[in-house]
Amino acid sequence: MVKFDLFFKLLTEHNVKYVVVGGLAASAQGSSYLTEDIDICYARDKENLLRLAEALQLLHPALRGAPAGLPFRLDFSTLRAGLNFTLTTDYGDIDLLGEVAGLGMYDEVVKFSEELEVFGVTCRVLTLEGLIVAKRVAGRAKDLRVLPELEALLELRRSRKE
Amino acid sequence: MASNRSGLTEELEQLIRQSPVLQRAVEEGVDLTLLIERLSLSPTERLIRHQEALAVFEEFRRAGQRKRGEI
Numbered sequence: 001m002v003k004f005d006l007f008f009k010l011l012t013e014h015n016v017k018y019v020v021v022g023g024l025a026a027s028a029q030g031s032s033y034l035t036e037d038i039d040i041c042y043a044r045d046k047e048n049l050l051r052l053a054e055a056l057q058l059l060h061p062a063l064r065g066a067p068a069g070l071p072f073r074l075d076f077s078t079l080r081a082g083l084n085f086t087l088t089t090d091y092g093d094i095d096l097l098g099e100v101a102g103l104g105m106y107d108e109v110v111k112f113s114e115e116l117e118v119f120g121v122t123c124r125v126l127t128l129e130g131l132i133v134a135k136r137v138a139g140r141a142k143d144l145r146v147l148p149e150l151e152a153l154l155e156l157r158r159s160r161k162e
Numbered sequence: 163m164a165s166n167r168s169g170l171t172e173e174l175e176q177l178i179r180q181s182p183v184l185q186r187a188v189e190e191g192v193d194l195t196l197l198i199e200r201l202s203l204s205p206t207e208r209l210i211r212h213q214e215a216l217a218v219f220e221e222f223r224r225a226g227q228r229k230r231g232e233i
Contacts, residue, residue, distance in 0.1 A: 002216055004209050027212045030200045032193070034215055116205040125205070152187035153197055159177055160201075 002092030005119035007038060007059075010091075012121040014055035017043035019113045021100055021134065025126040026146065028116055030153045033146050037086075037093035043106040044098055049079045052096075059089035102137025103130060128154045170195065 004024070011018060020028065023035025042052055053075045061074045064086040072078075074087070083098035103109045112130025115122050126134070132150050135143040170178070174194060178184045184194065200208055227233045 002213060004213055024209070024212070027208055028205045030197055030208065032196045032200060034212060034219070036216060118206045118209055120206075148187040148190040149192045149197065151183050152192050152194060153201070155181050155183040155187075156177070156194070156197060156201060159181075 002036060002038065003090075004038065004092075007091045007094070008119055008121050008123050010055050010058065011040075011052075012123075014051045016052050016055055017045075017048045017106065018052075018124065019106065019109050020123055020125045021097065021109065021131075022095070022126075023146075026131055026150060028118065028125050029128050029131065029150075030157075031146065031149055033149065037095055038091075039095040039097060041097045041100050041103075041106055041109045044080075046076075046080075050076050053079055056087070056089065056094075059091055059094075061087040061089045061094070064088045064093060100126075100134050102134045128157070174198070 008020075018040040019025075020039070021041050022037075022039030023031070023033060024038050026033060027035070042048060056074050061072070063070065063072050066072065074085070079085075079096075085096040087094045087096065099105050100109050103112055109126070109130070110124060112133065113124040113126050116125045117123075118125075128150055132147065132154070135147050135150065178188060178194070188194065200211075203211070224233065
């Protein structure tokens with residue numbers, strides 16, 4: 001069972017720099033689509049990799065889809081050597097993205113994000129505008145499917161402000 | 163708020179008439195009433211609903227697996 005609340009509290013406690021992206025960001029912005037995993041785009045500076053590794057090690061991460069028993073240790077070196085990781089953890093499936101297609105690395109992604117208060121902690125979450133750009137660029141069927149809804153949400157939100 | 167036979171409020175029908183984006187969304191099968199309801203919630207409330215819905219899906223998935231003798 002996914003535990004969104006515990007996951008975000010953990011990252012906050014470890015001062016990890018990240019932006020919630022993907023389906024969960026869409027959900028936080030009002031989308032009705034359900035996703036089972038948590039996608040985050042993380043900053044790749046040394047301090048952040050150390051903090052992220054320290055936090056995630058508490059969740060017994062394993063590579064999703066890898067053969068059982070395959071040795072895997074998510075530490076600073078592993079994070080530095082890779083970019084994107086698909087993990088299964090005690091709190092559910094988590095995707096770590098070093099880069100988001102159409103937006104870029106963390107420093108660019110953060111410009112398309114906003115702070116939201118979720119489960120008592122402050123998280124940076126991709127905006128509807130950022131989600132729409134990323135989904136358009138990704139261009140897979142599953143991305144294009146949610147576009148009409150995201151665009152409608154943006155329109156409804158704007159109409160409320162007028 | 164009063165709704166008509168299509169289940170939409172007059173206010174929402176007017177919005178749809180004025181917006182090609184909303185018209186396209188309706189044509190694509192997006193339930194705008196669901197979105198309006200979700201926009202009325204806080205981000206935390208939205209994620210709690212998401213988490214609860216996933217738990218229900220998981221329960222049904224397991225029920226199917228039990229029925230098929232997979233677990």
